[in-house]
Amino acid sequence: MEKVLEVKDLKISFKTQNGILKAVRNINFDLYKGETLAIVGESGSGKSVTSRAIMGLLAGNAIHEGGSIFFENQDLMLIPEEHFHRIRGSRISMIFQDPMSSLNPISRVGNQIMEALVLKLKMPKVKAKQRAIELMTEVGIPEPEKRFYQYPFQFSGGMRQRIVIAIALANDADILICDEPTTALDVTIQAQILELIEKIKKERNLSVIFITHDLGVVANVADRVAVMYAGKVVEYGKVDEIFYNPKHPYTWALLSSMPSVDTDAEKLEAIPGTPPNMVESSTNILKGDLFAARNKYAMKIDLESEPPFFKVSDTHYAATWLLHPDAPKVEMPAAVKKIIEKHEQRGASNEKH
Incomplete structure (x- = not known):
């Protein structure tokens, strides 16, 4: 191995x-x-x-x-x-214990996923948005195009953790x-x-x-x-x-x-x-x-x-x-x-x- x-x-x-x-x-x-x-x-x-x-x-x-x-x-x-x-x-990425403290409460979840793509991979914003929606789909977020614009408080604990996982996976x-x-x-x-x-x-x-x-x-x-x-x-x-x-x-x-x-x-x-x-x-x-x-x-x-x-x-x-x-x-x-x-x-x- x-x-x-x-x-x-x-x-x-x-x-x-x-x-x-x-x-x-x-x-x-x-x-x-x-x-x-x-x-x-x-x-x-x-x-x-x-x-x-x-x-x-x-x-x-x-x-x-x-x-x-x-x-x-x-x-x-x-x-x-x-x-x-x-x-x-x-x-090397990390998923932390409490998803609420891992996410910015005043930033839309889609933007938080995009941030990892734009800063790390220098991806254009249009492409980063598309990739963020793909990641939300991959981690099981329903209606990702709609929920892309929502804030962390609008998600359940399990859904917030899925967003944290999407951020961790963003840069492969x-x-x-x-x-x-x-x-x-x-x-x-x-x-x-x-x-x-x-x-x-x-x-x-x-x-x-x-x-x-x-x-x-x-x-x-x-x-x-x-x-x-x-x-x-x-x-x-x-x-x-x-x-x-x-x-x-x-x-x-x-x-x-x-x-x-x-x-x-x-x-x-x-x-x-x-x-x-x-x-x-x-x-x-x-x-x-x-x-x-x-x-x-x-x-x-x-x-x-x-x-x-x-x-x-x-x-x-x-x-x-x-x-x-x-x-x-x-x-x-x-x-x-x-x-x-x-x-x-x-x-x-x-x-x-």
Whole structure:
């Protein structure tokens, strides 16, 4: 497969009044042509900071402490801001979480799509208008010639998100980053937006990075999954490996807390505790496995030493001391076993038919 993006040993921190906040800590992953990579984790795990680093949209108090993001043989972390516009929106586009805050409330939606075409591609306005209407049709906006002249407040949440997707697609980008694009939408509209992104990905052979806190969302759209916790990737593998052969206790916890039609609502589990304080100081030293305080399977070594990645298969890795040859054998949670059993039953049923 053709590699289109490579993140190597990336470290991003932020200056705060209380000290240096370690947002992304030495993460690595690749993105291949035509695939969807899902990055999953709780709020504060470093998902969005990673996506903004790729887009060159880090805040002014951000510190690049090390690592690289390679795209077309160039390191995006070294490109000056005044030159980044050649990539941002043209080669790599992004769909943000809240479509209302992504759109200008006092500008007609058609003009906002046209702006991307006129500024980036130097397209004449007449041609840009025609192309904008074609994009609105492509993303499923009914009566695009009429709605071209309307304002964002005249659109529903789902339709506004479709406009944001049209803007992201305007310049034929190679990579599309979706930063929790369905969070602000109801369940029915969520499904429609996910189907639209998947349809466009296949038609355009796009590479997609899908950022989410919900493992359930990625089950049907991702090819590979990177699970993030406290600024690190803790498990990495194909979607079936993460869902049906998970190895990290944090992945177990995410799967156990995921509702499904088979779940007894009264027994839905929650991850105990809260994410750690990532501001490093003399009184708060980031040491060991930072999930240890919330992990009932934690051992003494988890509090003292950060686990390396252990190889589960050629495509599956997990950073947990439970995979060390000398670690005690533990059973994964019953809720996770149930998910795997249901998967095996569905597989057996499909084979019969």
